[in-house]
Amino acid sequence: MSETPTAAFSIRIRVRLENRPGQLGKLAVAIGDAGGNIAGLEGFEAKAAHLDEDVVVNCTSEAHQQEVLEAIRALEPEGIELMSWEDRTFAMHQGGKIEVLALSPVGDRDDLSMAYTPGVARICNAIAADKNKAHELTIKKNMVAIVSDGTAVLGLGNLGPEASLPVMEGKALLFKEFGGVDGFPICLDVTSAEEIIETVLRIAPVFGGINLEDIAAPQCFEVEERLKELLDIPVFHDDQHGTAVVVLAALENALKIVDKKMADLNVVVAGVGAAGVAISKILLEAGVPNVIGVDRQGAIWEGRADLNPAKQWFAENTNHDRKTGSLAQVMPGADVFVGVSGPGLVTADDLRTMGVDPIVFALANPDPEIRPEEAAGIAAVIATGRSDFPNQINNVLCFPGIFRGALDAGATTITEGMKLAAAEAIALSVPEDRLAADFIVPSVFDKNVAKLVARATAEAAVRDGVIRVRR
Amino acid sequence: MSETPTAAFSIRIRVRLENRPGQLGKLAVAIGDAGGNIAGLEGFEAKAAHLDEDVVVNCTSEAHQQEVLEAIRALEPEGIELMSWEDRTFAMHQGGKIEVLALSPVGDRDDLSMAYTPGVARICNAIAADKNKAHELTIKKNMVAIVSDGTAVLGLGNLGPEASLPVMEGKALLFKEFGGVDGFPICLDVTSAEEIIETVLRIAPVFGGINLEDIAAPQCFEVEERLKELLDIPVFHDDQHGTAVVVLAALENALKIVDKKMADLNVVVAGVGAAGVAISKILLEAGVPNVIGVDRQGAIWEGRADLNPAKQWFAENTNHDRKTGSLAQVMPGADVFVGVSGPGLVTADDLRTMGVDPIVFALANPDPEIRPEEAAGIAAVIATGRSDFPNQINNVLCFPGIFRGALDAGATTITEGMKLAAAEAIALSVPEDRLAADFIVPSVFDKNVAKLVARATAEAAVRDGVIRVRR
Numbered sequence A, B: 001m002s003e004t005p006t007a008a009f010s011i012r013i014r015v016r017l018e019n020r021p022g023q024l025g026k027l028a029v030a031i032g033d034a035g036g037n038i039a040g041l042e043g044f045e046a047k048a049a050h051l052d053e054d055v056v057v058n059c060t061s062e063a064h065q066q067e068v069l070e071a072i073r074a075l076e077p078e079g080i081e082l083m084s085w086e087d088r089t090f091a092m093h094q095g096g097k098i099e100v101l102a103l104s105p106v107g108d109r110d111d112l113s114m115a116y117t118p119g120v121a122r123i124c125n126a127i128a129a130d131k132n133k134a135h136e137l138t139i140k141k142n143m144v145a146i147v148s149d150g151t152a153v154l155g156l157g158n159l160g161p162e163a164s165l166p167v168m169e170g171k172a173l174l175f176k177e178f179g180g181v182d183g184f185p186i187c188l189d190v191t192s193a194e195e196i197i198e199t200v201l202r203i204a205p206v207f208g209g210i211n212l213e214d215i216a217a218p219q220c221f222e223v224e225e226r227l228k229e230l231l232d233i234p235v236f237h238d239d240q241h242g243t244a245v246v247v248l249a250a251l252e253n254a255l256k257i258v259d260k261k262m263a264d265l266n267v268v269v270a271g272v273g274a275a276g277v278a279i280s281k282i283l284l285e286a287g288v289p290n291v292i293g294v295d296r297q298g299a300i301w302e303g304r305a306d307l308n309p310a311k312q313w314f315a316e317n318t319n320h321d322r323k324t325g326s327l328a329q330v331m332p333g334a335d336v337f338v339g340v341s342g343p344g345l346v347t348a349d350d351l352r353t354m355g356v357d358p359i360v361f362a363l364a365n366p367d368p369e370i371r372p373e374e375a376a377g378i379a380a381v382i383a384t385g386r387s388d389f390p391n392q393i394n395n396v397l398c399f400p401g402i403f404r405g406a407l408d409a410g411a412t413t414i415t416e417g418m419k420l421a422a423a424e425a426i427a428l429s430v431p432e433d434r435l436a437a438d439f440i441v442p443s444v445f446d447k448n449v450a451k452l453v454a455r456a457t458a459e460a461a462v463r464d465g466v467i468r469v470r471r
Helices: A023-033 A062-073 A089-092 A109-115 A120-129 A131-137 A162-181 A193-206 A219-232 A236-259 A274-285 A309-317 A349-353 A399-409 A416-428 A449-463 B024-031 B062-073 B088-093 B110-115 B118-127 B131-137 B161-179 B193-205 B220-231 B237-256 B274-285 B309-317 B348-352 B399-409 B416-428 B448-462
Strands: A005-018 A037-046 A048-060 A081-089 A099-104 A145-147 A182-188 A209-212 A234-238 A266-270 A291-296 A336-339 A360-364 A381-384 B006-018 B037-046 B051-057 B080-087 B098-102 B142-149 B182-187 B210-211 B234-235 B266-270 B290-295 B336-339 B359-361 B381-384
Touching: A005 A062, A023 A037, A023 A048, A023 A062, A023 B118, A037 A162, A048 A062, A062 A081, A081 A089, A089 B110, A099 A162, A099 B110, A099 B182, A099 B359, A109 B006, A109 B088, A120 A131, A120 B088, A120 B142, A120 B161, A131 B161, A145 A162, A145 A193, A162 A182, A162 A399, A162 A449, A162 B098, A162 B118, A162 B193, A182 B024, A182 B098, A182 B193, A193 A219, A193 B118, A193 B161, A193 B182, A209 A219, A209 A236, A209 A399, A209 B110, A209 B399, A219 A236, A219 A274, A219 B037, A219 B237, A234 A236, A236 A274, A236 A336, A236 A360, A236 A381, A236 A399, A236 A416, A266 A274, A274 A291, A291 A309, A309 B237, A309 B266, A336 B098, A399 A416, A416 B290, B006 B024, B006 B037, B006 B062, B006 B088, B024 B037, B024 B051, B024 B080, B037 B131, B037 B210, B051 B062, B062 B080, B080 B088, B088 B348, B098 B161, B110 B210, B118 B131, B142 B161, B142 B193, B161 B182, B161 B399, B161 B448, B193 B220, B210 B220, B210 B237, B210 B399, B210 B448, B220 B234, B220 B237, B220 B274, B234 B237, B234 B399, B237 B274, B237 B336, B237 B359, B237 B381, B237 B399, B266 B274, B274 B290, B274 B416, B290 B309, B399 B416
Parallel strands: A145 A182, A145 A209, A209 A234, A266 A291, A266 A336, A336 A360, A360 A381, B142 B182, B142 B210, B210 B234, B266 B290, B266 B336, B336 B359, B359 B381
Antiparallel strands: A005 A048, A005 A081, A037 A048, A099 B098, B006 B051, B006 B080, B037 B051
């Protein structure tokens, strides 16, 4: 599916056309013949003998970018000159994607004497007398650390902390855009879960929340658990719970389409890493009686050897019938398939063995466990992690709102109740009259979602009694 | 001197005046009688029977704020009603002083697919293949960690990391305002120099520079030295070197006033903490032959017992005549006094024992070693750390520009040559024709200074051969 030209591989070219009719047409034809999609014409500039034009072209790969550029260069004898080009994704990342700006202007001596010395000493003293005041009088009120050790960057594996930074910056950008939350990337050069925990504890004074990200399983479980225990601010491993919350929301709406109940479901979860474990847990909490997890070795059952603690928990709390065997062997009769594993893991034939009106969430990114085209006509509801198909399961529907709500409420942790409330809010943000098999989750650009999630999360925090005491 | 009303203790009051002549006058008289200074009238709003007015009043202390408020409340029978008030310094700090904002907008799916998945994976892969690319393609290009453990917050002592955060936020704000540098506060909950070093090494992937701040001596020396050794990005303890650079700049200009040369100077430095040690070092490098340091126990000399490593260095490299005794005993004949200690440490009589045209830098904040009024007529040049006297020695003249220059040049460290160049640039930013005893350092609001410092620093980095190799 990576053959569709996309903005991720887009280029901006600047071309000079001789000023006579048909030149732009020739250019467009050449780009089209080379497989490029013209996504925009920008910065048109007419001069006497020629026109300068900026053209945005979506491509499919870096090699394809070069093919498109070659096709344009070949037009030089015809009066079309390639003057310059840039890779738009790389251009966008030049110098990073976020900046730190002043909330208070420092225009004169009076401003300086309040924001800095001597006035700031009054604030320091106030906080020294009562540490809790940091939650009001500093960035701690709205600042979330986006913490990664770079061991599980996107689907790419252990790329190291530097290479994880662009993802964490992207996350910071989404935190601000959708939740009004300030996020700051903390990419750690460490070698163990213990070092992550220790470092986060040390930097915690600055932050009102900790969002863990792209940390490999099973270390991520220990890191989150221990930090939750040791800190009095919300700690949230987005790869686990962000995904789980959105999956639950999507499933709630999917069940309305197929007219089933949580209490009657058999669910198969392929992939028992961070996301798979969290999804399974939240489904059990939401009342699903039967989940079967499948990893590379097949179904997880109590008694299987080689289980790490997370999978051991899994074995004890799921698959009550102790089914064994491959994914294909546990699919028959399942109502729901959730894939958080890898591309092409299930076939249309596998889906045909499922119960009536199967629900298929094929969330591996960028290439899902089964292509939606293949599942069409078999599955009643299909969701993926991709933006170019209906029903995109994307964490951005959850994390900005859930932290917004937690910070607004002054929550000291994120409870199961808060996560369930967030899922409910996401599900309900699809209006009942628009709910359909191809519209079970709201658009990631629906800014209302984060507001609804924030409100629901904050209310749940109050209900669960996890609000920081204010003096 | 804290009896001068200041913005640091200012309040904003909202009053309702009966709409008849003379009411505002009555209010102003009452505020003046209570010792408050009206610094501004804002937000005037006329209604039928009354006027609402916002008044900013500078006070001298929190107790004084209450006296002013009481004086206003007493006017109620005369048709002047205090409706509300706020402490402006606390109001300015609500929710902190900085925020994290997107540099790239995320307006649509195309933006999202470049800034986040799937496009961001290309950037991650590029950096995984060559870590150095993080200096171009991430916030590392322009991001400096402002690191403190809160053990020496301003002049207030060990207040802890939370209480140091407002200072570090202020610093971030100044970094951006004057140097266009993104600064982020890292306030550490740690108990040793070793833990500071370890933690900074772990978070270093995100940052292009490390600014150490408000870390107590002597730990600060070890922290800086070790981090300089272990990291390939600039590390700069501002309390040491920022102060030293600005003192050197001020001294260069002061010498033009009194017509003396570095090579002929006897300098007494009172206070042998972070700033005192760094000032002494840079003066020696600049060619001053003789420095005598004085701490609470008196002059530092080689052979004195009870010296920590920093002071031992001091003893070996200064005070060649091994003078002993109190500050007053080593002052006679000195050309320059630099105080980085505490209030009221020297007297006018001490200054009278100095050489001709003594130069007095009394930098203790907020209350200097000797009040400028007392030194006037004795010292030829007087400088303090305060904004309400001429010649304010303020680090903000150095740190934004020196980091700007280091980042622009891709410097891997900050050399002695870069510091000397920065000092020279600050000194030269006072135009020759305006140089005077009361104008030896530029205004902290002169935005040109940081630009000149940046250029000089970057050039010195190139000269010193500390530029990161680009592939």
